Amino acid sequence: MAAVRREWRGSRELDVTVEARRREDPATVRALAYPALVGAPEPGDRVLLNLNALALGLGTGGYALVVAVPDRLPDDVDVPGHVVKARYTPLQAIVLAADEEASPLRGDLAGATDLGGMPVVVADLHSALPAVVAGALAAAPGARIAYVMTDGGALPAWFSRTLDGLGPLLAGTVTTGQAFGGDLESTNVHSGLLAARHGLRADLAVVTQGPGNLGTGTSWGFSGVAAGEAVNAVAALGGRPVAAPRISGADPRPRHRGVSHHSLTAFGRVALAPADLVVPADLPADLAGPVRAALAPLCPPHTLVEVPAEDLAEALAALPVRLSTMGRGFAEDRAYFLAAAAAGRHAASGLRQRGVGD
Incomplete structure (x- = not known):
């Protein structure tokens, strides 16, 4: 990873140098990481990317997405809830629903x-x-x-x-x-x-x-x-x-x-x-x-x-x-x-x- 571009709530935008496998692969890409899911990448980290949005030329989602920081994995999730979202995908998220028993609401x-x-x-x-x-x-x-x-x-x-x-x-x-x-x-x-x-x-x-x-x-x-x-x-x-x-x-x-x-x-x-x-x-x-x-x-x-x-x-x-x-x-x-x-x-x-x- 080359640099952190900017951050906002829940997201970290990065410049990432790509290990090119094809002649048409870009040398660097703009990537997005969600630290709560994958950890917070820092310059010098290796990151695993999903490039599908870039390959499709999506306007809104035109980012490479960080799937993992292999050498510095995030801590285990410790959430009192038992609701799973993005279910049965590799990045499924465990959350506390507002109306479940452990919720203060x-x-x-x-x-x-x-x-x-x-x-x-x-x-x-x-x-x-x-x-x-x-x-x-x-x-x-x-x-x-x-x-x-x-x-x-x-x-x-x-x-x-x-x-x-x-x-x-x-x-x-x-x-x-x-x-x-x-x-x-x-x-x-x-x-x-x-x-x-x-x-x-x-x-x-x-x-x-x-x-x-x-x-x-x-x-x-x-x-x-x-x-x-x-x-x-x-x-x-x-x-x-x-x-x-x-x-x-x-x-x-x-x-x-x-x-x-x-x-x-x-x-x-x-x-x-x-x-x-x-x-x-x-x-x-x-x-x-x-x-x-x-x-x-x-x-x-x-x-x-x-x-x-x-x-x-x-x-x-x-x-x-x-x-x-x-x-x-x-x-x-x-x-x-x-x-x-x-x-x-x-x-x-x-x-x-x-x-x-x-």
């Missing part, structure tokens, strides 16, 4: 079955998270916002520099399903929502997958289908589902222009419970018409809610993290980030009326 969660009307914003992509947070805090400053991370993208929450950068703007992160590394762990979205409400004492929650997502370009072959299932979970637990459609005026792919087909499938076919379907009231005219036309068949059961969003640009600019989706920033895809912020504003509007965060 067991008493709060053992009998918890209801969200008590808590608003929950459900979005497709991880990149929507900071924009939703900005919109919510603009409506209810000081509100306690929890992030419930599903396992459709990255499994380790540590991969997300966005989470590290949002810091005190979040009450905490709950990693659900096979995802791990949050402030609290849960076995599924339902228990994750309850952990957010009763463990993190959240006023509002945001549900999205971790960084990255899987898609085959087909109608049903994408990880964002889980957004519709999350709407159902929120309703089943007595929460208030707020759906944030993926809207873009800049995506070069027709299936994601206007309202993404991901949102139309997740909220139109998978979500059986009604939700507030939020769109910016001030979209450009050439985008507003197609967006409304695409979402009209989803209402009912959903309710289309138009929320002013252009004035949220200042709140988005003030975020401590960089906005980016599919390589596009706010200037390149205003509609995407303003749509997510509008959903956050709408979800938190009731909190403001109740005095939360005042």
Whole structure:
């Protein structure tokens, strides 16, 4: 290993010199290590790498990943929990679920079955998270916002520099399903929502997958289908589902222009419970018409809610993290980030009326 580039919560980014086996192999690669799983590599260490993400040219996951530091293995895991995530893989993680017997939150969660009307914003992509947070805090400053991370993208929450950068703007992160590394762990979205409400004492929650997502370009072959299932979970637990459609005026792919087909499938076919379907009231005219036309068949059961969003640009600019989706920033895809912020504003509007965060 040549050098440590930088670190953030749960991750260490490295420059690694590669022992080339083929002429086309790079001389050095950018690599990522999760010290809790593999130990903390230092300059001069030998490391075993997985180069698959680099070979595929993945944008979000374009790192070599450290599998092991063979000459300096980490200490044995000493965790009071017995929940296993990334199960039956070489790097399976042992975690303490928020609601299991050894957890200090067991008493709060053992009998918890209801969200008590808590608003929950459900979005497709991880990149929507900071924009939703900005919109919510603009409506209810000081509100306690929890992030419930599903396992459709990255499994380790540590991969997300966005989470590290949002810091005190979040009450905490709950990693659900096979995802791990949050402030609290849960076995599924339902228990994750309850952990957010009763463990993190959240006023509002945001549900999205971790960084990255899987898609085959087909109608049903994408990880964002889980957004519709999350709407159902929120309703089943007595929460208030707020759906944030993926809207873009800049995506070069027709299936994601206007309202993404991901949102139309997740909220139109998978979500059986009604939700507030939020769109910016001030979209450009050439985008507003197609967006409304695409979402009209989803209402009912959903309710289309138009929320002013252009004035949220200042709140988005003030975020401590960089906005980016599919390589596009706010200037390149205003509609995407303003749509997510509008959903956050709408979800938190009731909190403001109740005095939360005042």
